[in-house]
Amino acid sequence: MEKTLKREITLWGLTANLVNTIIGAGIFALPALVAEGLGSASITAYLFCGFLILLVMLCFAEVGSKVTSSGGVYGFIEESFGPYFGFLTVVVFVISCISADAAVANAVFNITASIFPILQNEVIRILFLLIIFFGLAFINVIGSKQGIGLVKFITLAKVIPLFILILIGFKEVTLENLIFEQAPSLSALGETSLILFFAFQGVEAAISINGEVKDPQKNIPRAVLISVTLILAFYILIQTISQGILGDELPLYKDNTLGEVANRIIGPLGLTLLSIGAAVSMFGNLSSEILSIPRSLFSAAKDGIIPIKYLSRIHPKFATPYTSIMTYAGLGFIFAISSHFEQLAIISVSGALMIYLGVSLAVIKLRRNGINYKNSFTIPGGLIVPILSSLTIIWFLSNLAYLELVVLGLFIVVLSLFYFLMVHLRKKHNSKNNKLT
Numbered sequence: 001m002e003k004t005l006k007r008e009i010t011l012w013g014l015t016a017n018l019v020n021t022i023i024g025a026g027i028f029a030l031p032a033l034v035a036e037g038l039g040s041a042s043i044t045a046y047l048f049c050g051f052l053i054l055l056v057m058l059c060f061a062e063v064g065s066k067v068t069s070s071g072g073v074y075g076f077i078e079e080s081f082g083p084y085f086g087f088l089t090v091v092v093f094v095i096s097c098i099s100a101d102a103a104v105a106n107a108v109f110n111i112t113a114s115i116f117p118i119l120q121n122e123v124i125r126i127l128f129l130l131i132i133f134f135g136l137a138f139i140n141v142i143g144s145k146q147g148i149g150l151v152k153f154i155t156l157a158k159v160i161p162l163f164i165l166i167l168i169g170f171k172e173v174t175l176e177n178l179i180f181e182q183a184p185s186l187s188a189l190g191e192t193s194l195i196l197f198f199a200f201q202g203v204e205a206a207i208s209i210n211g212e213v214k215d216p217q218k219n220i221p222r223a224v225l226i227s228v229t230l231i232l233a234f235y236i237l238i239q240t241i242s243q244g245i246l247g248d249e250l251p252l253y254k255d256n257t258l259g260e261v262a263n264r265i266i267g268p269l270g271l272t273l274l275s276i277g278a279a280v281s282m283f284g285n286l287s288s289e290i291l292s293i294p295r296s297l298f299s300a301a302k303d304g305i306i307p308i309k310y311l312s313r314i315h316p317k318f319a320t321p322y323t324s325i326m327t328y329a330g331l332g333f334i335f336a337i338s339s340h341f342e343q344l345a346i347i348s349v350s351g352a353l354m355i356y357l358g359v360s361l362a363v364i365k366l367r368r369n370g371i372n373y374k375n376s377f378t379i380p381g382g383l384i385v386p387i388l389s390s391l392t393i394i395w396f397l398s399n400l401a402y403l404e405l406v407v408l409g410l411f412i413v414v415l416s417l418f419y420f421l422m423v424h425l426r427k428k429h430n431s432k433n434n435k436l437t
C-alpha cells in the first residue's frame with residue numbers, strides 16, 4: 001500500500017537510477033544506424049534529440065514534482081486525465097517495454113555472435129533468445145533478486161569501458177571524418193532521430209520509484225535535469241569518437257559499433273573487452289526489466305485496470321507474481337524472434353512518444369486544474385515548453401511510416417473499444433448485484 005512506502009531515495013540515488021536505466025543497449029548499437037542515415041552529420045541528430053529530450057524532461061520534472069505518489073507515468077496521466085487514459089498508458093507502457101527488451105535481447109545476441117561467429121545462425125538465435133527470456137523469468141519466479149553487488153558490477157561493467165574509450169579515443173580521431181558540407185534534410189533528420197530516440201528512453205521506467213524519493217518536489221526535477229544533461233554529453237562524445245575514428249566505415253559495423261572502435265584504438269583485446277562489457281550491460285538491463293515490469297502487469301491486474309485476473313496470481317511457494325513474469329517473458333520472446341533491433345526500436349519509440357506526449361499535455365492539464373501544489377517545480381515561460389514538447393513529439397510521430405501510423409492508430413482504437421466494453425460490463429455486473437441485494 002502507498003502508506004507503507006518509505007521515502008529513502010536521495011537526489012543522487014534517483015539520478016543514478018535514471019542514468020543507469022537510460023544508458024543501455026542504444027549507445028552500443030545505434031551510432032552506426034545514425035551514421036547510415038546522416039553520415040558525418042550524425043551529430044546533428046543527437047543535438048536535435050537532445051533538444052526534444054530536454055523539453056520532455058522539463059515536463060517530467062514539473063509533473064513529477066506535483067504527482068508524487070508511486071506509479072510513475074501511469075500515476076501522472078491517470079491523475080491528470082482519468083482512468084481511461086490511465087488504462088491506455090499502462091498497456092502502451094508495457095508494450096513499449098516489451099519491444100525495448102526484445103530489441104536489447106537481439107542486440108545481446110548480435111554482440112555475442114560477433115565474438116563467436118559460429119553462433120550466426122537463425123535457429124541458434126531463437127534458442128539463444130529462448131534461454132535469455134525464460135532463464136531470467138525462472139530466476140525471478142523462484143524469488144532471486146539482484147543484490148547491490150550485482151547492480152554495482154553491471155553499472156561498472158557498463159560505464160568504465162565507455163569512459164576509457166572516450167579518454168583514449170580522442171587522440172585517434174581524424175578531424176576530416178567529422179566535417180560535413182551541408183546540413184541534412186528535415187525528413188532525413190526526423191527519420192534518423194526517431195531511431196536514435198531509442199537511446200534516450202528509460203525515464204518513464206526509472207521515474208516509477210517516485211513514491212519513494214525524499215523531498216520529491218525538489219529532488220525529482222533536479223535528478224531529471226542532471227541526468228539528461230550528463231547523458232546527452234556522454235552520447236555526443238561517444239558518437240564523435242565513433243565517427244571520428246571509423247569515418248565512412250561506421251555504418252558497416254551495426255552489430256558491434258563500439259567494439260570495432262575499441263579494436264581500432266587498442267586492438268583485438270579492446271574489441272573483446274568492450275564487447276563483453278556491452279553484452280553484460282544489456283543483459284543487466286534486460287534482467288532488471290523482467291524483474292520490475294511484470295510487477296506493473298501484476299498491480300494493474302490486481303487493481304482491475306487490466307481485467308485479466310490470471311496475471312494477479314502469486315506463487316504459493318515463492319510468493320512471486322509468477323504468471324505476470326512468465327507472460328511478460330513469453331511476449332518478449334515472441335517480439336524478439338519476430339523482428340530485429342531496428343524494427344523493435346521503432347515500435348518501442350512510438351509507444352514511448354505516446355507516453356511522453358501524455359506527460360507533456362499533463363503539464364497543461366494540471367495547471368488548468370487550479371490545484372495548489374505546494375513547493376512544486378514550475379517550468380519558466382508559461383506554457384511555451386509543454387506546447388513545444390507536444391508539437392515536437394507529434395512531428396516525431398509523423399515520421400513513422402504510413403503503415404506504422406495505421407497500426408498504431410488501430411491499436412489505440414482497439415484498446416479504447418476494449419476499455420469501454422470493460423466499463424460497460426462492469427457497470428452491468430454491479431447493477432445486477434445491487435438488484436440482488
